[in-house]
Amino acid sequence: MTRRREVIKAGLATLAGAQLASVWAADKSKDKEPPLRLGPLTTKPVPSTGERLAVVGLGTNNYSPATPEERAARREVVAALTAAGAQVIDTAPAYRQSEEVLGELMADIGNRKQAFIATKVTAPEDDLAKGKAMIEESMRRLKTDTLDLLQIHSLNGVNVLFPHLNELKSKGKVRYIGITTSSGSQHARMVELINSQPLDFVQVDYSLGNRAAAESVLPAALAKRVGVLINLPFGGRRDGNLFSRVAGKPLPDWAADIGAKSWSQFFLKYVVSHPAVTVAIPGMTKIAHLEDNLDAIRGRLPDAAMRARMEKFWDQNYDA
Numbered sequence: 433m434t435r436r437r438e439v440i441k442a443g444l445a446t447l448a449g450a451q452l453a454s455v456w457a458a459d460k461s462k463d464k465e466p467p468l469r470l471g472p473l474t475t476k477p478v479p480s481t482g483e484r485l486a487v488v489g490l491g492t493n494n495y496s497p498a499t500p501e502e503r504a505a506r507r508e509v510v511a512a513l514t515a516a517g518a519q520v521i522d523t524a525p526a527y528r529q530s531e532e533v534l535g536e537l538m539a540d541i542g543n544r545k546q547a548f549i550a551t552k553v554t555a556p557e558d559d560l561a562k563g564k565a566m567i568e569e570s571m572r573r574l575k576t577d578t579l580d581l582l583q584i585h586s587l588n589g590v591n592v593l594f595p596h597l598n599e600l601k602s603k604g605k606v607r608y609i610g611i612t613t614s615s616g617s618q619h620a621r622m623v624e625l626i627n628s629q630p631l632d633f634v635q636v637d638y639s640l641g642n643r644a645a646a647e648s649v650l651p652a653a654l655a656k657r658v659g660v661l662i663n664l665p666f667g668g669r670r671d672g673n674l675f676s677r678v679a680g681k682p683l684p685d686w687a688a689d690i691g692a693k694s695w696s697q698f699f700l701k702y703v704v705s706h707p708a709v710t711v712a713i714p715g716m717t718k719i720a721h722l723e724d725n726l727d728a729i730r731g732r733l734p735d736a737a738m739r740a741r742m743e744k745f746w747d748q749n750y751d752a
């Protein structure tokens with residue numbers, strides 16, 4: 433038996449092993465061994481039910497592969513995510529082929545049951561019929577009869593969609609309902625909705641370089657026991673994101689105190705250690721990025737004092 437197999441075997445035996453093994457076995461390809469980096473992922477409970485979720489999931493607004501190679505790379509990420517014991521996959525009808533690609537990949541991999549699918553809906557011009565049709569279409573593309581989380585995308589449709597979403601939830605077609613934004617200009621409205629609607633989740637932009645949500649949305653969600661997904665944990669995919677600001681710069685020595693071995697781990701540990709945050713959903717199209725990001729939640733997370741130190745460090749060195 434090779435060293436690699438021994439390590440894998442030991443990991444499977446000591447962790448949530450049975451689950452991991454069966455999930456991996458469900459990957460019909462059988463062309464890849466499980467990832468080497470095994471270890472329990474940090475989880476948090478969904479406030480409304482207590483269901484535990486790994487605190488890092490997958491954002492898929494870049495899941496419209498242009499080549500077979502790009503598609504294979506995304507398949508590898510989707511398979512490895514659930515094989516490692518993480519669940520949340522965030523998508524939306526607005527993300528071009530994302531829902532369709534995910535539906536096909538999950539059917540091929542056989543991991544729909546292990547995944548927690550969060551998609552979105554809008555009601556343009558407050559047209560409820562358009563929203564209803566969009567939900568049907570999402571379920572068809574995702575090849576699923578139930579959605580784990582259905583979110584009103586960027587608050588587009590909050591005047592008309594809630595009764596329908598609540599009805600879908602009561603019928604068991606949707607397990608959780610929520611709202612999203614990625615813009616500070618919508619945070620105040622989001623707080624109003626947290627305080628006036630029966631929500632399971634909100635999804636909001638938050639990172640070490642963009643902490644506005646911590647002033648309003650995050651405390652409101654914590655107080656009302658609403659779960660929180662975090663989008664743009666790295667400041668997005670474009671130039672100007674957190675990675676571009678630290679390019680070529682070393683981590684501070686004390687990053688080792690929280691087990692951060694890369695800038696992405698430094699950024700993610702900061703985000704998921706906020707008490708209101710349930711799951712961060714970084715966009716990832718590369719297996720190396722998934723492994724790096726899951727490693728961030730296999731070790732220590734910063735406490736309040738360390739979070740304050742990270743903020744001060746960022747503001748002194750990288751706040752443009």
Ligand SMILES: NC(=O)c1ccc[n+]([C@@H]2O[C@H](COP(=O)([O-])OP(=O)(O)OC[C@H]3O[C@@H](n4cnc5c(N)ncnc54)[C@H](OP(=O)(O)O)[C@@H]3O)[C@@H](O)[C@H]2O)c1
Nearest residue numbers: 491492493612614663664665666667668696714715716717
């Ligand atoms: N209003 C809304 O509801 C809303 C708005 C925006 C976003 N979202 C959701 O939030 C998700 C996350 O946002 P986002 O993807 O735009 O931005 P993001 O998560 O802040 O950044 C994603 C970028 O980080 C890179 N990356 C990931 N892990 C890395 C690592 N370990 N090292 C180096 N680079 C790494 C990715 O590269 P690779 O792709 O090459 O792996 C990608 O370019 C979206 O995918 C979407 O699901 C929702």
